[in-house]
Amino acid sequence: MRSTATIGTSAILLALTYLGFVSAQTFQRLGTCPSLGCVFPPDQTEFLAGQLFDIRLEVHAPVNGSEASSGGVPDENFTFCIQSGKGGCQDVTKYFQVQDSSIEKWSFSYYEDLFAKDAGTPIVVNVASKAYRALSLSKPGAYTAKLVYNGGFQTVANWVVREPATRRKAKNVLFFIGDGMTQPMITAARLIAHKSINGKYQSLMQMDQMEALGHQMTHSIDSFITDSANSATALYTGKKSTVNTLNVWADSSANSLDDPKVETIAELFRRHIGGALGIVSTAYIADATPAALCAHTRDRGQYVTVVTEYLTSAEAVNSTFAWPTSCKQPDVIFGGGAEQFFPGRGSPNGTDYYQAFRDKGYNVVLSNTELQATSSKAKTLGIFSVGNLAKWIDRNVLKENLKGQRNSPTGDGTDALDQPGLKEMTLKAIDILQARTKRNEGWFMMSEAASIDKMMHALDYDRALGELLELDDTIRASIAHLKKIGELDNTLIVVTADHGHGFDVFGGADTKYLSAQTTDRKKRAAVGTYGESGLSGYTVTEGALPTNNTIVFGAEGPNFPVTWNPRYAYAAGFGANPDRRENYKLHTTGPRLPAVSSPDGYVANPNDNPDGFNAPGTLGPDEGQGVHSLQDVSVFASGPGSEAFRGVYNSIDIFFKIADALALGRTSR
Amino acid sequence: MRSTATIGTSAILLALTYLGFVSAQTFQRLGTCPSLGCVFPPDQTEFLAGQLFDIRLEVHAPVNGSEASSGGVPDENFTFCIQSGKGGCQDVTKYFQVQDSSIEKWSFSYYEDLFAKDAGTPIVVNVASKAYRALSLSKPGAYTAKLVYNGGFQTVANWVVREPATRRKAKNVLFFIGDGMTQPMITAARLIAHKSINGKYQSLMQMDQMEALGHQMTHSIDSFITDSANSATALYTGKKSTVNTLNVWADSSANSLDDPKVETIAELFRRHIGGALGIVSTAYIADATPAALCAHTRDRGQYVTVVTEYLTSAEAVNSTFAWPTSCKQPDVIFGGGAEQFFPGRGSPNGTDYYQAFRDKGYNVVLSNTELQATSSKAKTLGIFSVGNLAKWIDRNVLKENLKGQRNSPTGDGTDALDQPGLKEMTLKAIDILQARTKRNEGWFMMSEAASIDKMMHALDYDRALGELLELDDTIRASIAHLKKIGELDNTLIVVTADHGHGFDVFGGADTKYLSAQTTDRKKRAAVGTYGESGLSGYTVTEGALPTNNTIVFGAEGPNFPVTWNPRYAYAAGFGANPDRRENYKLHTTGPRLPAVSSPDGYVANPNDNPDGFNAPGTLGPDEGQGVHSLQDVSVFASGPGSEAFRGVYNSIDIFFKIADALALGRTSR
Structure with missing residues (x-):
């Protein structure tokens, strides 16, 4: 519901385009900025000590509507200061010892409500802004950040740097995400896959048997329903954000790469520990949940940016915006999405991106056979189909459905008949990460059962439950494998979801x-x-x-x-x-x-x-699929540090709990 | 889908009536009896050491259909033996040192499927049966019970007596049931009642802050969706059962009072400890969840039986079926359902049942004002309206809705305008139970937020969430009150639900x-x-x-x-x-x-x-309301013994965990 256009020094509106949302409720000017002065990181932000982040400040001058002010000319003489403890409020440049940055200006527009949209009467807002890049706070405690604008108006953001753990508990972290997975789905999966006699289950889901059970709240920073980009950002950075964002707070500018960034668990793990990093998903590998480990963009749809950030860094993607850390070429990248790799419209500059990975020392495998045969010693890129990988039911029960898809990862238009499942990818990934752990630095892997969500969107709940059962089987097999190689007691295993879909069995x-x-x-x-x-x-x-x-x-x-x-x-x-x-x-x-x-x-x-x-359904006529829902999702954990995952908490706490298990905080007093 | 008719010595079918289910799926002959020889307690039953139960044996002879056998004449010469440890299988009369019982005979009929129902072609089954009453097993371990019939066919039931806790952890137990309450509802309630700034809640539900979090599975013994009678039976006795049953296993006879019984947590607490007992509900007090603490019947609809069992005992209700224990007149009974008390069609034999309670030493209060004013020293019956109590929203926000209901608990046709809520009832109940605890025996209370379920049935989710928030407020106030009177550290508080309703917020x-x-x-x-x-x-x-x-x-x-x-x-x-x-x-x-x-x-x-x-919905044309669903429900617990409520388990385990906190098992080796 927002359109943005970067403009020069003029406050005149140059161009407005409208995104195609047909149904909508609350149209906010900018969700995290209820007043006319905006501070990112916004009020209530909590940081891991030493975590990198950008600051973005905006002053809004609406041209029309109930908030119209300053003749539509935004104040460029705003000030911003930071206060910690009992000292005074120091100007941002002095506090962080950085140069001041120059004013940026742009305009955007939005509709006040659906009546205004039907009438075609948007609100236009002119903006003056500054940004400060790649800063960090390393002293635990409370901070007050204050933007003063329009001759005395204030926007105050309260920030907290949490006291981090000082002792590392887990050598390795295996983080499973069942995308869109809710407890009603887990209950349904148990019903169809486990035998019950007179009401007593004779076997249980592996999730049912983990050491710790928790619930996490998945809502966004500016809406109560999240998407997978936004929720992955919360899980990986400890920061709530906006739908479609990957590791940035959404500003109002048109450029989706200039939004203020924040450092992810993967980047922190690489920067501080240098351990091996694995990314595994049954989705196309540029999809939100895998992408959010490494990418930084307002727009999750920038798949080329995502795969470029896997191989290089955020800074390389757009050198304008200094971002000095990255995933530093993950040791394992397994999933679908071959269209971003074979030469063509979807790959970076139309190049052979498989070759770009080979050039950086990666083994590249394109089938389960190749996957199983490849050495565990090298960095490995495994891409097994165009788009999302085949579903468990189709790979195991209805194999004819694999034919005629023309989804070979080679891009040659043949069928991808030899695809691994989540279990095959995850177990091989463990071997590679383990082989690439030279000393005691350990490894971090995210393994995603992506198509629980994708099949729930399609209302194909049988396939969704097949994916959920494959996830459970993967967890079971991973525990057995880690035990076999002597790493189970060193490995924190966390299983959770990023959001729900309203779903329940009723008869x-x-x-x-x-x-x-x-x-x-x-x-x-x-x-x-x-x-x-x-x-x-x-x-x-x-x-x-x-x-x-x-x-x-x-x-x-x-x-x-x-x-x-x-x-x-x-x-x-x-639910809908x-x-x-x-x-x-x-x-x-x-x-x-x-x-x-x-x-x-x-x-x-x-x-x-x-x-x-x-x-007949209840969704608006523009919606052809099921949608995400509000419900808290379950968290299951085992291994060192797992006790912290008990109870009810916010999604952002998952980041802090994992960071504490790995002792990733870096303090100075 | 079952009709039953008790018959004499003849195997001829005398009468068949069909219950009015229009939509149905699986029509089982008898859910817990897949072969023609039935054993109650059925296979997989687990007991608390010393818990009383009945045995019922049935041999079925279907007259027609694919299972037709023995010319429709059931074997009356069946035998039944019990084996524990390595000894031989001893005849039931010898094992329990009881007289043999005489053969009972009846017939029932059922439809094989919906096609048969449409065609009007039922299966008729003739039955020979015996029952043995009020037995118990007090040696922990595994048992094998074997029914031999039809010249050598066997039905084997494996029973387990669990090793009970020997040390009592909790003096008091406060057991809250949010009827039909799911995690998606708790999440929605948090959204509307607690303030969130930039994705961070500034306050939390009391449930979110309890010490232990668990999940429990709510399915029935013979179907995967439960009702509240059946699920309350699981929570209070540790036994899965059948829809509509209260503390019995459903047999196939017509008499709803002759089904094999099992002892409840309330009866055990009264029998072994003699502590004070409280029952509080916002439903009519003969409704399933409160009734299941004390009543024993195949048919939850027998409200007169239920209130009679509150005041007297199961044996008094039907002296044919020896049942030597009861709730022994609970110290507190608070709820609705005045139609079972004022003289009229709903009360026992049309009598003034308020007076019957007064005659047994109860104070009787009929309004919140009377409730607050009454002494805490006496047993107290508080009935505050006809039917279910008013909803939180109507009592607090839309008070005009209380008028014109003609639901005064006096039965005089005026309005019940002075009703307490769950919080007022529960806090007063604590005071009474506390005052009636003479030594250190402690108390047990069940407090039910009944109308979460009732309003979800009506798809009135706003009212349902109001009831849920009242439950949460009641828990919060109870914790504060227990702390004030010095009993918080002595009290195990458990909060859970009995089943779900498919519900979720999607936008x-x-x-x-x-x-x-x-x-x-x-x-x-x-x-x-x-x-x-x-x-x-x-x-x-x-x-x-x-x-x-x-x-x-x-x-x-x-x-x-x-x-x-x-x-x-x-x-x-x-969900539907x-x-x-x-x-x-x-x-x-x-x-x-x-x-x-x-x-x-x-x-x-x-x-x-x-x-x-x-x-338009998805339910069959005979269903005018929402229905129950499958999803696991949450368990929250605090206080002594609460750590046992962590993790994922079956609904029956709640009974064993509470019984262990109170050390209610009684072993002999």
């Missing part, structure tokens, strides 16, 4: 009966609730009635369903969804497409579940 | 814009997702745009919303719902009625949210 559906009915309302009567929900049809052989003595153990191997498409299926619903058709069956021919566009916006896809009933 | 709605649009799809576009969800409109003054500097502190008192009906409201959805109309506004004239019956089943109530959009 059992007789899919045969549903399919046989001719009216929507009669089809809906195929669902049994309460006592008639019945038992899990997924733990019995195909065609069997689910009862307490038809349970089968281990046909697909333990910890996965025996039957994926039973007559008696679970019936689940969503586009119009759809529903029959509660597995989508056997590939991921679901619930809605298709029409002149009237998205409508139910008539080819999705044609034997189902029509189920 | 923010501009209700003014929604109301102003003329088409359903345009109304749906009033919802903003992700960054356009905005900030909480509930923490700013009426009419203010929610931003980080319009936040107001404490207008309604801390920990409740400042504004309940803001222009920018949260938008929430359900009946057809409804939606506008995301507070229902200002009283609890919501989302659907009304029609010749075609339930349809959206045209008078509910007339300015909203039409939102």
Whole structure:
């Protein structure tokens, strides 16, 4: 809902373009700046001692609307000072011993509300700004930062540098993210993959058995629903931010690379400890959750910037904005997204970016076979398909669906038939990180089950639960592998999500009966609730009635369903969804497409579940997928430092807990 | 889906009536009995050492269908033996030193599936049975119970008596149940009642601050969705059971009082310790969650039985079935449900049941004023309205809604205008229980926020969150009060739910814009997702745009919303719902009625949210409300013994953890 245009010294509005949001509620001028003077880092920011960050100051002069002021000319003579302890407030240049920076100016516009948008009457805001780059605070305690503008108006930001841990508890950190994974999904996955007799589970999810259980709050800095970029920023930097941002606070300028940056856990680990770093995801590797370990941009969609930052640094991406730290070429990068690597429209400057990685000493592998065969001694880039990797169900149960995708990571238009799963990637990554740990510096790995989220967006909950079960299986296998190589007791394992999707199982559906009915309302009567929900049809052989003595153990191997498409299926619903058709069956021919566009916006896809009933949604006509939700997500942890992950806390605390386990804070008093 | 009829010695079917379930999935012959020989307690049962239970054995002979056998004549010569350790299998009469019991016989019928139901072709089953009453096992370890029938067929039940705690940790137990409360609801309640600045909450829910966090699985013994009777049975007895049961395993007989019973935490506490007992609920006091502390019946709808068991005992209710323990007249009974007490159709034999309580030494109070004024020294019955008590929002914000209800607990048809809330009842209950603790025996109280569930059933999520916030406020006030009277360190406080409702917040709605649009799809576009969800409109003054500097502190008192009906409201959805109309506004004239019956089943109530959009549901036409869901629910605990509540476990484990904190196990070796 925001458009920005960098302008020269003139306060005249030069250009305004509007992003294409059709549905919207609160249109804020700038979420973290409720007054006309903006300070980034904003009020309430907490830092790890020594963590690098940029300062951005803005003074807004709205040209029109209820906040119109100063004739639309922003004050350029603002001052900014910082106070710690009982001393006075020192000018920013003196406090940090830096040169003053020059004034930048631009304009942006926004709509006050949906009525204004319908009427086409935007508010225009002119801005004067300064930025100070790559600073840090290393004395624990409280700080007050004060912007004075417009002849005496003040914006005060209270900052805190937390007292860091001084003793390192964990040599290694294995950080699993189940993207979009909620407790209702974990409960549903347990139902379909684990055998229960008379209400007693005979086996449990690995997550159920971790040493510590916590909850974290996922909301954004300026809205209560987050996206994955924003939430990953919170997990990796300890800073709440805005939807679509990667490790920056969103300013109002048009340039998405000039927003004030903050240092990530990966950068801190590289800078202070120099240990091995691994990034593993079942998404395209420039997607938000992996990207957020290394990239800094207002716009998560800048995939070329992201892969460039993997290989080089933020400073190299745009030399205007000094940023002296980086991920320094992660030892392991495994995922999809080959379109950013083979020469073409998606790769940096159209170059062969596989070759660029080889030139920097990387082994490059493009299939599971190559992955398993490659040496563990070298830095390794593994890219296994165009776009997101195949889903567990399609790789293991419905293998025909891998064909005809023309998604080979070579870019030659053949099919990527030999893809690893999260488990194969993660176990190999452990071996490489371990081999590249020369002394006792240890390693840090983020491993993401990305398609829990992606399949929930598609309302394809069977596939989403397959991905969730693969994550659980990966955790189980990783624990066994770490134990085998003698590193389990040295490794903090943390499992969490970045946000939720409204989803819950509410009954059992007789899919045969549903399919046989001719009216929507009669089809809906195929669902049994309460006592008639019945038992899990997924733990019995195909065609069997689910009862307490038809349970089968281990046909697909333990910890996965025996039957994926039973007559008696679970019936689940969503917090919000586009119009759809529903029959509660597995989508056997590939991921679901619930809605298709029409002149009237998205409508139910008539080819999705044609034997189902029509189920109109609640989302606006511009939304063809499910959306993220508010609920707290679970945190599971084991190993040294895991006790800190118990209880209820904010998403940003995950960063501080991991940083403390690794003793990454650097103080001076 | 089951009908039962007790019959004489004949195997001929005498009468079959069908319960009115229209939608259903799995129709099991008898959930806990997948073979033709049934053992109660069933396989996988775990006992507290010394806990009383009944044994029920059944042999089934289906007359028709795929299981038809023995010409429909059930084997009456079955045998049943019990083996512990390495000894042989001893006949039940010898093992327990009891007389053999006589054969009972009956028939029941069920439908194999929905096709059979549509065709009107039930399966008829004839049954031969025996029961043995009020037994116990006091040696920890594994047991094998074996039923042999039909000339050699076996049903084996594995039982375990858990090793109990020997040291008592807690003097008092305060057990809070938020009926139907899930983590997504807790997250939503935090959003509307607590102030967040730039993503940092300035205050937290009391639940967020408890010492221990856990998750519990709520599924039934024979279906994956539970009701509140069944789940309360799990929490209070450590035994999974069937929908609608209170502290029995569901057998197949018609008599709902002859099902095999099991002893509750309240009965154990009374029998072994003799401490004070309190039952508090915002529901009618014969409702499942309070009733399950003391009652034993297959049918939670037997309200007269329930209130009779409060005052007398299970044995007195039906002297045929020996049950030698009871709640022995709880010291505190506070709630609604006056229709079971004033003389009339709902009271036991039409008598004045208030007087019956007075005759047993109870003080009886019928308003908050009387409650606060009454002595803390006597047993006290407090009944404050017909049906469920008023909701927090109506008692505190929309007080006009209390009028015209004609729900006075006196039964005189006037309004119950002077009702206490959960906090007032719970704090007074603490005082009474404390005053009635003569020595060091301590007390046990269950306090239920019942209408979280009831309002979620009605899709009235604003009222549900009001009830949830009242629960949180009650916990906070209880902790403060216990501290004041010096009992906090002696008291284990446990907070949990009995099941979920699919519910989650997915965005923010501009209700003014929604109301102003003329088409359903345009109304749906009033919802903003992700960054356009905005900030909480509930923490700013009426009419203010929610931003980080319009936040107001404490207008309604801390920990409740400042504004309940803001222009920018949260938008929430359900896992499943009946057809409804939606506008995301507070229902200002009283609890919501989302659907009304029609010749075609339930349809959206045209008078509910007339300015909203039409939102068809997914539930069958017979369902006019929201339904329960699968998700694990949270457990929060503080005080002595609370560390045991960390992690992920089954609902039945709550019983064992509380029993261990009170050292209620009684072993003999």
